[in-house]
Each structure stands twice: as structure tokens, then as C-alpha cells.
Amino acid sequence: xxxxxxxxxxxxxxxxxxxxxxxxxxxxxxxxxxxxxxxxxxxxxxxxxxxxxxxxxxxxxxxxxxxxxxxxxxxxxxxxxxxxxxxxxxxxxxxxxxxxxxxxxxxxxxxxxxxxxxxxxxxxxxxxxxxxxxxxxxxxxxxxxxxxxxxxxxxxxxxxxxxxxxxxxxxxxxxxxxxxxxxxxxxxxxxxxxxxxxxxxxxxxxxxxxxxxxxxxxxxxxxxxxxxxxxxxxxxxxxxxxxxxxxxxxxxxxxxxxxxxxxxxx
Amino acid sequence: xxxxxxxxxxxxxxxxxxxxxxxxxxxxxxxxxxxxxxxxxxxxxxxxxxxxxxxxxxxxxxxxxxxxxxxxxxxxxxxxxxxxxxxxxxxxxxxxxxxxxxxxxxxxxxxxxxxxxxxxxxxxxxxxxxxxxxxxxxxxxxxxxxxxxxxxxxxxxxxxxxxxxxxxxxxxxxxxxxxxxxxxxxxxxxxxxxxxxxxxxxxxxxxxxxxxxxxxxxxxxxxxxxxxxxxxxxxxxxxxxxxxxxxxxxxxxxx
Numbered sequence: 001x002x003x004x005x006x007x008x009x010x011x012x013x014x015x016x017x018x019x020x021x022x023x024x025x026x027x028x029x030x031x032x033x034x035x036x037x038x039x040x041x042x043x044x045x046x047x048x049x050x051x052x053x054x055x056x057x058x059x060x061x062x063x064x065x066x067x068x069x070x071x072x073x074x075x076x077x078x079x080x081x082x083x084x085x086x087x088x089x090x091x092x093x094x095x096x097x098x099x100x101x102x103x104x105x106x107x108x109x110x111x112x113x114x115x116x117x118x119x120x121x122x123x124x125x126x127x128x129x130x131x132x133x134x135x136x137x138x139x140x141x142x143x144x145x146x147x148x149x150x151x152x153x154x155x156x157x158x159x160x161x162x163x164x165x166x167x168x169x170x171x172x173x174x175x176x177x178x179x180x181x182x183x184x185x186x187x188x189x190x191x192x193x194x195x196x197x198x199x200x201x202x203x204x205x206x207x208x209x210x211x212x213x214x215x216x217x218x219x220x221x222x223x224x225x226x227x228x229x230x231x232x233x234x235x236x237x238x239x240x241x242x243x244x245x246x247x248x249x250x251x252x253x254x255x256x257x258x259x260x261x262x263x264x265x266x
Numbered sequence: 267x268x269x270x271x272x273x274x275x276x277x278x279x280x281x282x283x284x285x286x287x288x289x290x291x292x293x294x295x296x297x298x299x300x301x302x303x304x305x306x307x308x309x310x311x312x313x314x315x316x317x318x319x320x321x322x323x324x325x326x327x328x329x330x331x332x333x334x335x336x337x338x339x340x341x342x343x344x345x346x347x348x349x350x351x352x353x354x355x356x357x358x359x360x361x362x363x364x365x366x367x368x369x370x371x372x373x374x375x376x377x378x379x380x381x382x383x384x385x386x387x388x389x390x391x392x393x394x395x396x397x398x399x400x401x402x403x404x405x406x407x408x409x410x411x412x413x414x415x416x417x418x419x420x421x422x423x424x425x426x427x428x429x430x431x432x433x434x435x436x437x438x439x440x441x442x443x444x445x446x447x448x449x450x451x452x453x454x455x456x457x458x459x460x461x462x463x464x465x466x467x468x469x470x471x472x473x474x475x476x477x478x479x480x481x482x483x484x485x486x487x488x489x490x491x492x493x494x495x496x497x498x499x500x501x502x503x504x505x506x507x508x509x510x511x512x513x514x515x516x517x518x519x520x521x
């Protein structure tokens with residue numbers, strides 16, 4: 001059961017930043033797959049975005065949603081820690097605090113909600129952070145290898161799906177006109193790079209950094225622009241990256257640009 | 267093609283000192299693996315070396331390469347899913363191709379690419395911890411094919427691969443609960459952060475990625491800071507690019 005998200009953020013936009021996804025969207029499907037794979041009881045996907053403060057993108061049930069709200073209110077918890085970590089924050093037993101589980105207030109509250117295990121996975125590529133997928137269990141127990149590995153793979157794929165989702169939100173709220181041209185393709189239903197093993201190659205990471213420095217935006221925004229350009233031109237993200245690296249393509253701040261044959265920087 | 271004895275001994279000693287540096291702050295796994303590949307070239311008398319690591323989810327990734335040849339051949343092997351390094355990883359055993367021009371049904375595409383790159387011989391030894399194979403150390407020799415008798419010292423190569431394995435498994439703080447998955451994932455993530463930083467810095471070096479990396483590494487070393495942390499600081503705006511071109515003055519930090 002999906003709940004309409006509550007306004008968790010301070011940006012005053014009502015339910016906007018906390019909206020949940022449609023039942024059959026790839027985002028929702030992937031989150032539910034994570035729940036099944038990890039033998040969890042629920043999940044909440046929260047995003048960290050420069051323009052829209054921390055918000056709930058997907059929640060499977062009221063408990064999951066409350067776990068996110070609770071951490072936002074308390075300003076502490078595994079999700080918050082995972083948002084700054086490069087490895088998941090895994091707690092098999094909230095009722096056994098230790099140095100790795102310093103959230104006294106959160107643990108107490110979560111336990112009263114009947115939550116025993118919390119597993120928070122950062123959704124990020126290198127230093128480009130998009131959000132956190134937090135799974136919870138009512139029973140005690142750590143995640144084992146057979147659960148961890150598939151969930152980690154899913155989180156890798158979830159990055160681009162979440163990026164697309166956030167881009168659509170930005171476009172719909174006219175926060176970034178440069179994404180308009182990406183059109184209907186960026187509606188979250190197309191995941192052209194699914195199953196492509198090398199979907200993010202070194203050159204894509206380098207190109208992301210280049211665009212970041214050229215436009216003086218964040219890594220996530222740089223990736224969004226590369227992605228939007230890929231959709232608009234029917235290319236793959238890796239091919240667009242290659243063009244950026246070779247100087248054949250220079251994305252500018254007014255919107256993605258076409259090929260440059262002269263005056264290419266560098 | 268072997269170095270003179272003192273050169274080699276000094277180099278070997280330097281490498282071991284670097285490996286023991288895993289215990290001090292400022293240590294970085296990507297940096298260390300880079301040093302290992304460069305050290306391998308000198309110690310083993312080969313033309314280039316590369317290290318690949320698995321994410322344990324079916325993907326091998328290139329972690330370090332001593333030069334462009336090693337890097338592009340590694341990528342070719344990964345993309346075509348064939349080659350001595352992949353074979354080595356799959357079988358967890360050393361793989362020798364002392365004459366890459368000889369057709370080998372295991373890697374036809376690799377053969378073509380290697381010959382075109384001017385490579386004569388290729389070798390790979392596994393990075394293994396007991397039952398787990400974490401990756402492989404790739405070695406390439408330019409020019410003429412070698413005979414088996416003229417192969418690089420593979421026992422030493424295996425020792426270097428073993429050292430790389432240990433470094434990867436221990437690069438996270440010892441006090442934290444560690445798992446192989448976590449070690450691998452964080453090492454691979456570090457690699458990505460560094461690629462992102464290289465791209466960003468290259469805008470200031472006229473697109474020269476090699477120079478971008480040298481600037482980044484130079485800054486990290488002169489400030490005795492972890493390479494990945496420095497890279498992350500650049501791409502998150504905590505450090506300004508102008509700092510790369512100045513002396514090690516903490517006042518330049520934008521924290």
C-alpha cells in the first residue's frame with residue numbers, strides 16, 4: 001500500500017517533495033524487489049537534492065514512511081548516516097546498541113514502532129549522491145551475503161532510475177528548463193541501460209566531473225544534463241560522455257548544446 | 267630487460283615500505299594499487315601492468331594501470347569478456363600467453379587488440395584469499411613474443427598480487443567490522459570518485475587527464491592526505507581548484 005507522502009521538508013511545497021511514485025513505476029518496482037530480496041518488511045527511498053531538500057520518493061507502508069520522518073525530526077539515524085557513507089549502514093538489532101549504533105533517540109522510537117532491523121543503502125555513484133534506500137525488518141537478524149549482493153546490485157541500477165525520476169520532478173516543476181527538451185522519454189518508464197554491465201564507464205565519470213567544473217554545478221546536476229542530452233539525442237550515456245571528453249560536445253548552462261566544431265575549450 | 271640488482275632491491279624495499287604504510291593516515295587504496303602496478307613494471311621487467319578487482323556481483327573493474335596500454339587492454343577484456351586476465355579471474359589460476367599473436371580460442375578479440383597495441387606477451391596472476399578470488403594482476407610485454415623460459419618471475423608476480431590482495435582487504439580502518447564485500451565496494455567507489463575528480467580538474471589542464479591525476483596526487487601527497495578524500499573534496503566544492511596550483515598552504519582550503 002502506498003501512502004501519499006507528507007511534507008517532510010522545510011521548503012513549504014506541501015506534498016510535492018515527498019510525493020510517492022505510481023504503483024507500477026520502475027522506481028516502485030525496484031524498491032519492492034529490494035524488500036523481497038532482503039526478506040525485509042518494508043522500504044523507504046529518500047532523496048537528497050540540492051533544490052528540493054530531503055524528501056521521501058517512495059515508501060512501502062506507514063512504518064517505512066514513519067522511519068524516514070522520525071529520522072528527519074530527530075536529525076539522527078541509519079539513513080542519515082548512510083547519506084554520508086560509502087557503505088550501507090546495517091543494523092540487525094536495534095535493541096542491542098553499540099558504538100556502531102549511536103542513535104539513542106531513534107532506536108528507542110523505532111523499537112516502539114516494532115522495528116528491529118534497519119538497513120540503509122546509499123544510492124550514489126562516486127561522490128554523486130542521490131539518496132538512501134532504507135529497508136526495515138520487524139524481526140532481528142543481519143543481512144547475509146545472499147541478500148546483500150543482489151540488493152547492492154539493485155542499488156547500482158536504482159541510481160539512474162532515481163536520477164530520471166528526480167529529473168522529471170524538476171522538469172515538471174519548471175525548476176530546470178534545460179531538461180524540458182528531454183521530453184517524454186524521461187518519464188521514468190524507460191531504463192535504456194538496464195542490464196548493460198558497463199553502463200557507467202570511467203569516461204562517464206570523467207565526463208561528469210568535466211561538466212561539473214565547466215558549468216560550476218554539482219555532480220548530480222552534471223549527470224542530469226548528460227542524461228537529458230542522451231535522451232534528447234537518442235544516444236547512450238557512455239557515448240555522450242565520450243563526446244564530452246573528446247571536446248565534440250560542450251553542454252552549456254542554458255541547456256544542452258550541439259556539437260562544437262570550433263572554439264572548444266582546451 | 268631486468269633492472270640492475272641494486273635498483274631492483276631498492277625498488278622492492280620501497281614497495282614493502284609503502285605496503286606497511288596501510289597503517290598510517292593518508293593511505294589510500296587506489297594510490298597504493300597504482301604504486302603496485304608501477305612497481306611491478308620495474309620489478310618484473312615488463313612493459314605495463316594493471317590490476318582488476320571484482321565487485322562480487324559479476325563485474326570486474328579496472329582499478330589501476332601503469333600506462334595507457336594496460337588500461338585500454340584491460341577495458342577491452344572487460345567489454346569483450348575475454349582475455350588472459352579474465353581467464354585468470356575465472357579459473358583462479360595464473361594464465362600465460364608468451365606469444366599473444368598465436369590464436370587462442372579463448373580470446374580472439376583480445377589477440378587482435380593486443381597485437382595491434384604492439385604487445386608480444388601477456389600474463390595474469392590471481393588476487394586470491396583462500397577460496398575467494400578478488401581480481402587479477404595483468405602484465406604485458408611489448409615487442410617480440412617471449413618464450414616460456416623468458417617469462418617474468420611469476421612467483422614474484424604472485425607475491426605482488428598477494429600484497430595487493432592484503433592491501434584491499436585491509437584498507438578500511440581496522441576497528442570497523444570488515445567484510446570482503448565492503449572492502450571491494452569502497453575500493454571501487456574510491457576509483458569512481460577519483461575519475462570524477464580527474465574529469466573536473468582536466469578542465470583546468472586543457473583536457474589532459476594524466477596531468478589532472480598528477481596534480482591531484484601531488485596535492486594529496488604534499489598535504490599528506492588520503493587521495494580519495496582529496497578527490498571528494500574537489501568534486502563537492504570543499505576544495506578549490508586553484509589550490510592545486512599553489513603551495514601546500516592550508517589557508518587555501520575552503521572549509
